[in-house]
Amino acid sequence: MTNKSSKESLAALGFLLPNLVGFLVFTFVPVFVSFGMAFTNWDLFHAPRWVGLFNFEALLGWHYDPVLKQTMMNDPFFWKYVGNTLFMMMAIPVGIAGSLCLALLMNQRLKGMTIYRTIYFLPTVCSGVAVLILWKWLYNDNIGLINNLLRGLGDVTGLPLNGPDWLGDTLWAKPALMLMGLWSGIGGFNMILYLAALQGVPRELYEASAMDGASGWKTFWAVTWPSISPTTFFILIMSLIHGFQGGFMQANVMTQGGPAGSTTTIEYYLFNIAFTRFLMGYASAIAWVLFVVILILTLITWRLGGKVVHYA
Amino acid sequence: MILCGLALAGCGKQETPGVTTIRWVVDPNPIRQEQIAGFEKTNPGIKVNLDPDSGNQKVLTQLAGGINPDLFAIYDPASIRVFAKKDVLEDLAPWMKKCGVSLSDFWPGLSSYIQQEGIVCGLPDNCGPFVVFYNRRLLREAGLQTPKAGWTWDQFLDYARILTRKDARGRTTQFGAGYIEPWIIFWQYGAQMYSADGKRCTVDSPEAKKAARFWVSLRLTERVTPSQSEEQSMASLGGWGGAGNLFKAERLGMYIAGRWMSIEYRKNKKLDWDVLPVPQLPGGIKTTLLASKVYAIPKGCKNKEAAFKFLKYLVSKEDELIVSSTGDGIPSVMKYGKAREFLFNPAYPNERNNQVWLDEMRNARSPELSQYVSNLDSQTIFNEEMDIMWQRRQSSDQACDNIAKRINSLIRRNIANPNLMD
Numbered sequence: 001m002t003n004k005s006s007k008e009s010l011a012a013l014g015f016l017l018p019n020l021v022g023f024l025v026f027t028f029v030p031v032f033v034s035f036g037m038a039f040t041n042w043d044l045f046h047a048p049r050w051v052g053l054f055n056f057e058a059l060l061g062w063h064y065d066p067v068l069k070q071t072m073m074n075d076p077f078f079w080k081y082v083g084n085t086l087f088m089m090m091a092i093p094v095g096i097a098g099s100l101c102l103a104l105l106m107n108q109r110l111k112g113m114t115i116y117r118t119i120y121f122l123p124t125v126c127s128g129v130a131v132l133i134l135w136k137w138l139y140n141d142n143i144g145l146i147n148n149l150l151r152g153l154g155d156v157t158g159l160p161l162n163g164p165d166w167l168g169d170t171l172w173a174k175p176a177l178m179l180m181g182l183w184s185g186i187g188g189f190n191m192i193l194y195l196a197a198l199q200g201v202p203r204e205l206y207e208a209s210a211m212d213g214a215s216g217w218k219t220f221w222a223v224t225w226p227s228i229s230p231t232t233f234f235i236l237i238m239s240l241i242h243g244f245q246g247g248f249m250q251a252n253v254m255t256q257g258g259p260a261g262s263t264t265t266i267e268y269y270l271f272n273i274a275f276t277r278f279l280m281g282y283a284s285a286i287a288w289v290l291f292v293v294i295l296i297l298t299l300i301t302w303r304l305g306g307k308v309v310h311y312a
Numbered sequence: 313m314i315l316c317g318l319a320l321a322g323c324g325k326q327e328t329p330g331v332t333t334i335r336w337v338v339d340p341n342p343i344r345q346e347q348i349a350g351f352e353k354t355n356p357g358i359k360v361n362l363d364p365d366s367g368n369q370k371v372l373t374q375l376a377g378g379i380n381p382d383l384f385a386i387y388d389p390a391s392i393r394v395f396a397k398k399d400v401l402e403d404l405a406p407w408m409k410k411c412g413v414s415l416s417d418f419w420p421g422l423s424s425y426i427q428q429e430g431i432v433c434g435l436p437d438n439c440g441p442f443v444v445f446y447n448r449r450l451l452r453e454a455g456l457q458t459p460k461a462g463w464t465w466d467q468f469l470d471y472a473r474i475l476t477r478k479d480a481r482g483r484t485t486q487f488g489a490g491y492i493e494p495w496i497i498f499w500q501y502g503a504q505m506y507s508a509d510g511k512r513c514t515v516d517s518p519e520a521k522k523a524a525r526f527w528v529s530l531r532l533t534e535r536v537t538p539s540q541s542e543e544q545s546m547a548s549l550g551g552w553g554g555a556g557n558l559f560k561a562e563r564l565g566m567y568i569a570g571r572w573m574s575i576e577y578r579k580n581k582k583l584d585w586d587v588l589p590v591p592q593l594p595g596g597i598k599t600t601l602l603a604s605k606v607y608a609i610p611k612g613c614k615n616k617e618a619a620f621k622f623l624k625y626l627v628s629k630e631d632e633l634i635v636s637s638t639g640d641g642i643p644s645v646m647k648y649g650k651a652r653e654f655l656f657n658p659a660y661p662n663e664r665n666n667q668v669w670l671d672e673m674r675n676a677r678s679p680e681l682s683q684y685v686s687n688l689d690s691q692t693i694f695n696e697e698m699d700i701m702w703q704r705r706q707s708s709d710q711a712c713d714n715i716a717k718r719i720n721s722l723i724r725r726n727i728a729n730p731n732l733m734d
Contacts, residue, residue, distance in 0.1 A: 043398055044372060044375060044376040045375055045376065045398045045399075045400050046398070046399075054731065058731075058732055063725060063728065063729070065721050065724060065725070066724075067720070067721075067724060068717070068721060072721060072725070074725070074732060076718075076721075076722075077689075077692065140541055140544060140545050141541045142483075142541055142542055142545040143545040144545075165539075165541055165703075167541075168539070168540060168541050168702075168703075169703055170699065170700065170703060170705070258695065258696075258699055259699040259700075259702075259703070260695075260696040260697070260699035260700050261692065261696045272688075275369065275372065276368075276688060277394070277686070277688055278372065278394065278398065
């Protein structure tokens, strides 16, 4: 290595160091430690004691209840909250489709487009908790704007329109949070990524498509969709990861995980296990099970995605 | 930058020689400074630093990091049990013996706050039985007489019906009563959460089902108590939230709560309120719910002697009367409750019924716990099943059956494999 290139390497390392130190101290080390903790009974107050796979058995294992004559999960709450998390993740494809549609609209050459883009991006930059409190009021079944609009519409049309108790009803609480997530997510970073991808599609492809007489619809499926498929793939994987790790803030601010635990996600459960029950070892085990699930799903998506993603 | 930070971190205040500084982690009630001043006046060798925290999060972080507070507040028996089980708390019994503080000085109902897992975990400086706050003006305008001690739930319901008002569209603008803690009613009907040995959840008993039917009817059939969203939509935020704010906003005729609500209600000068004993079930068990908090010393505390001196001050007459004068509970030491200063406070001449608190305290109970199931698990199950019931997706009888079924399954699991409990 020449003197010049080693100097350049040192300079590069110097620039990278602040971020690298931050990553090591606040991400890598805690992740590494949490793996070890998952095999202990650490409770914050005492030195961790090795318990082997007990936390995983408590989380994923089952036992026979002689009175109910049924096999019961050792942790009956966990599986319910896994179900809640998966249900809420059903908003992911809708969100991706919404972001793409919005990006297609924002990609038009119209006057004032920057203003539109800013407006759609606004929910992403708004403070999380403030937005959640705002939505909590919007969803109030008595004085909330949404139900008042529905009631007003009912008065005008003569239809018995009366909105549900959005956040207080087990049937509606999850869809309500999903709807709110779509509002803040559709115009967010995914739209920006799609916008960038759309602007990167070679013009010649569109020109060739036009010369062949393809319709707009046909052009979209034959040119645009394959060209932006790497972006779609990236967004899908990131959304899956975030989907499994999401739901804490909404539950903490808006519903406290209710009604009847219907909005408690794995992340919110993990927080409660760690910080209200002090079971750090068990919480670490939950986190690592979650990691493995995400990893497996990502690998499957990767394998399947490789067949349909077109890299230029 | 890191080095600068570390250097600055070392530039803390110097300790004054001969003065022991202790750190007190407690909620940021404005009265705290007055309490500290009262103690420091007679104990010049000890300085108390207030470290405000309304929950357990800060204390947890401090304990985990080995930066033990010298004295900290714990707010419910379930949390006290968790701390005691984790062997974090100093047993105060030897300290009490040394200083002449006796457990028999405290109200007997406070025992589950004071003692858990065979040790004295902490001492309370105030407590509060649940009583009925009522709006005198609303009762007067409705032509209702002030109820007398010994009034019944039937009378309570009659009052609540009359006090409930609707607008032209049929929407309720004023509710007769606020949310009632279920165990006040359940206990009066003879129901218990657990069997005496704690090995069985008994919420599916006929008494519990009967109590639940009455409790639920107040909201779902009679419509005299508000739902959660009605509570939220009809009153401002702040205070302790919920129906308590609705009472403060004069949208509620009666509200069953502890004395700490007086702090909020004193702020609304127009609110003409007073207190009554909780209604009783004829032939039922005379009881109400009790709430308190204790101050505990962690085992790792470095200034135990100074911390206990301060704790001793916190359960002294001077301090207990300072705290109760703010409206934050009644004295935890029985004899101080009977003091003239508590029974009549000239700063609040309308509060003439302070004897009600003492009368109710005699029968007040703290929430039930079982050593075979985590209180957080049982509370989660109780609330989940009740949530489904509030949505009319199951009857109160079904809710009681499901609660008992689910909690008993956990108890059986924990008895078979105790390691599965926290």
